[in-house]
Amino acid sequence: xxxxxxxxxxxxxxVIEAVWRIxxxxxxxxxARMVGDIGLAEELAQDALVAALEQWPESGVPExxxxxxxxxxxxxxxxxxxxxxxxxxxxxxxxxxxxxxQETAExxxxxxxxxxxxxxxxxxxxxxxxPVLPVExxxxxTLRLLGGLTTxxxxxxxxxxxxxxxxxxxxxxxxxxxxxxxxxxxxxxxxPGRLSSVLEVVYLVFNEGYSATAGDDWARPSLCEEALRxxxxxxxxxxxxxxxxxxxxxxxxxxxxVRARTGPDGEPVLLGDQDRSLWDRLLIRRGLEALGRAEALxxxxxxxxxxxxxxxxxxxxxxxxTDWERMAALYRVLAHVAPSPVVELNRAVAxxxxxxxxxxxxxxxxxxxxxxxxxxxxxxxxxxxxxxxLGRAAEARAEFERAAELTRNERERALFLTRAASTxxxxxxxxxx
Amino acid sequence: MRYMITLSVxxxxxxxxxxxxMEAIMKxxxxxxxxxxxLDTAGLAPSAQGARVELAGGxxxxxxxxxxxxxxxxxxxxxxxxxxxxxVEWTSRFLRLHRDLWQGWExxxxxxxxxxxxxxxxxx
Numbered sequence: 001x002x003x004x005x006x007x008x009x010x011x012x013x014x015v016i017e018a019v020w021r022i023x024x025x026x027x028x029x030x031x032a033r034m035v036g037d038i039g040l041a042e043e044l045a046q047d048a049l050v051a052a053l054e055q056w057p058e059s060g061v062p063e064x065x066x067x068x069x070x071x072x073x074x075x076x077x078x079x080x081x082x083x084x085x086x087x088x089x090x091x092x093x094x095x096x097x098x099x100x101x102q103e104t105a106e107x108x109x110x111x112x113x114x115x116x117x118x119x120x121x122x123x124x125x126x127x128x129x130x131p132v133l134p135v136e137x138x139x140x141x142t143l144r145l146l147g148g149l150t151t152x153x154x155x156x157x158x159x160x161x162x163x164x165x166x167x168x169x170x171x172x173x174x175x176x177x178x179x180x181x182x183x184x185x186x187x188x189x190x191x192p193g194r195l196s197s198v199l200e201v202v203y204l205v206f207n208e209g210y211s212a213t214a215g216d217d218w219a220r221p222s223l224c225e226e227a228l229r230x231x232x233x234x235x236x237x238x239x240x241x242x243x244x245x246x247x248x249x250x251x252x253x254x255x256x257x258v259r260a261r262t263g264p265d266g267e268p269v270l271l272g273d274q275d276r277s278l279w280d281r282l283l284i285r286r287g288l289e290a291l292g293r294a295e296a297l298x299x300x301x302x303x304x305x306x307x308x309x310x311x312x313x314x315x316x317x318x319x320x321x322t323d324w325e326r327m328a329a330l331y332r333v334l335a336h337v338a339p340s341p342v343v344e345l346n347r348a349v350a351x352x353x354x355x356x357x358x359x360x361x362x363x364x365x366x367x368x369x370x371x372x373x374x375x376x377x378x379x380x381x382x383x384x385x386x387x388x389x390l391g392r393a394a395e396a397r398a399e400f401e402r403a404a405e406l407t408r409n410e411r412e413r414a415l416f417l418t419r420a421a422s423t424x425x426x427x428x429x430x431x432x433x
Numbered sequence: 434m435r436y437m438i439t440l441s442v443x444x445x446x447x448x449x450x451x452x453x454x455m456e457a458i459m460k461x462x463x464x465x466x467x468x469x470x471x472l473d474t475a476g477l478a479p480s481a482q483g484a485r486v487e488l489a490g491g492x493x494x495x496x497x498x499x500x501x502x503x504x505x506x507x508x509x510x511x512x513x514x515x516x517x518x519x520x521v522e523w524t525s526r527f528l529r530l531h532r533d534l535w536q537g538w539e540x541x542x543x544x545x546x547x548x549x550x551x552x553x554x555x556x557x
Contacts, residue, residue: 018518022468063529065522118467218551225434225513232469258550282472282511 012057019065020049024148027070029120032183034077038127039173042145044080048073119185121146122237125230127176127183129198137172138201139208140165146233147226156219158208195238199247199303202230206251210258224255235290245294246304252287253310256280267411272319284314302338305330309350324354341370345382357389377406381416388423396423435472435547436512436520440527441504446537454534461530465512465523474510504541511547520544 024045031041048069062068128141139158143149151169155162175181186194209223231248238244260278263269291311294304309330316322331347344367352360364383373379384399400420404413465471480498487494499505514520524542531538 014516014518015522018514018516018522021515021519022522221550222515225515229469229513233467236467236469259553286472 012061013053015061016052016056019069021148023066023069025121025124025146026117027073028145029124030070030117031073031077032124033120036183038145038176038183044073044076047076118237123183123185125198125234126185126194127181129201130176130181131197132179132181133172133175137168139204140168141172142201143205143226144169146230153219157223195241195243198234199243202227202234203247210254224258227251228255240297242294242297243301243303245290245297246301246307249287249290249294249307250303250310252283252290253307253314256283256287256314268415271313276317287311287314302334305334305337324350328354341367341372345373345378349382352386357386361386375406377403377412380406384419393423434514434516435549436514437545437547438510438512438520438524438542439506440508440540440542441506442538442540443504444537444539446535451534454530457530457534461526470512470514470523472511472513474508476508477506480505517544
């Protein structure tokens with residue numbers, strides 16, 4: 001039914017992997033709608049993948065590999081449902097559906113399958129990120145079902161053993177089945193809470209990749225790309241949600257600095273010291289566009305505000321040209337909608353830059369008693385920067401040394417110790433990572 | 434991984450591009466954007482409106498287009514995907530549309546990886 005395309009230089013296995021990455025979320029999502037069970041849907045999709053791995057190296061890659069996978073998986077679904085009498089009713093629906101589709105010309109097949117596909121993918125994403133699941137279960141299931149990553153790839157990226165990831169995924173699927181979580185979009189009243197669970201998962205994936213250090217397996221930083229991709233997919237499916245665009249904007253802008261935030265020997269480079277010519281202009285442009293979409297939809301939420309703050313850096317050609325007043329104001333709003341000592345500490349940095357180190361220091365000193373910041377190396381590091389700018393070099397050095405003691409990251413320790421050594425009377429710097 | 438895909442036409446039919454092709458291209462573009470993989474794309478005006486600056490034998494020379502070549506560069510796209518094969522698959526879909534919807538059109542797409550942070554990472 002399909003003509004073969006001449007793929008002589010390509011390894012069929014790698015072609016199948018690529019097609020799987022492109023198609024698997026849509027295949028699984030469509031199947032999940034048919035059979036009403038995510039675990040079963042994934043098994044059926046896996047069967048189709050296995051069939052491809054068996055057949056394509058012999059027969060060649062089909063003309064339309066995505067449609068082949070979808071159709072093969074649907075055939076398996078129909079077979080399965082036929083065997084299960086209790087699915088009698090669904091069988092009729094599906095059987096009818098399939099007959100119609102088989103009559104559809106090959107060129108129209110995609111359209112027919114695409115009709116609900118956006119909604120199917122969205123339902124799948126909301127189900128994979130359901131609050132009934134523990135966070136690590138949500139992460140693994142989302143990457144597996146929506147990203148098409150293998151258990152092995154997820155394990156490598158998260159630095160955990162493969163069986164652990166396998167258990168997280170199977171446990172999550174079981175929980176969804178046992179708790180009879182319907183594969184549906186949340187009702188409007190629950191949407192804000194459920195959406196924030198989805199956004200949290202996407203941003204956790206991003207941060208896991210962003211926290212990768214030099215020497216890490218490339219699977220880790222590539223999590224940033226996968227999170228960005230998921231965010232963009234979500235923005236396409238929920239264009240009216242400001243926070244979705246806000247999160248995409250935040251991730252695009254943060255990702256734009258990836259090349260600049262590590263030095264030639266793998267050491268971290270603070271934002272103020274980064275070579276801004278290394279920032280990815282395309283990602284910045286995309287981030288600012290996404291931020292514009294979020295702003296056009298109304299009031300910014302926590303992600304949108306963080307994106308707006310990141311945009312202050314992205315728009316500036318240097319630390320000196322940064323709009324610190326605007327940033328301090330944005331942090332003030334952020335501290336109001338999403339209060340946290342870390343936000344307050346960052347606000348101190350912005351205030352210190354906008355209105356002088358003494359004003360920043362007042363905020364930091366107000367945070368001294370915060371339990372959450374106890375042992376947090378950025379607290380003495382920020383205090384050190386402010387003291388250094390006030391010309392209180394000895395106190396500043398002590399703070400940098402304290403920060404060096406607290407950090408568990410060797411590279412960061414070296415950075416703080418260097419900062420301590422270079423702090424002499426009158427030296428100034430900025431401190432934000 | 435980021436890939437730049439440049440599309441050149443090698444044989445242009447006398448007929449104008451059919452509306453169905455333009456529609457299908459737009460739909461595929463929406464799909465690639467919706468899948469979160471296409472970052473940027475644009476068509477290029479005919480080389481008759483461009484110029485070429487060359488350095489040879491220590492001398493700079495400027496030549497106005499059109500360029501006397503068998504193929505003409507007509508568009509580019511930037512994709513962020515996880516493998517070369519994924520870029521090949523999206524590109525194949527694009528060329529398939531031309532084959533199916535515009536009789537006689539021939540062309541080629543070059544897929545090149547854009548260097549990224551992975552190329553500048555410090556040694557492990």
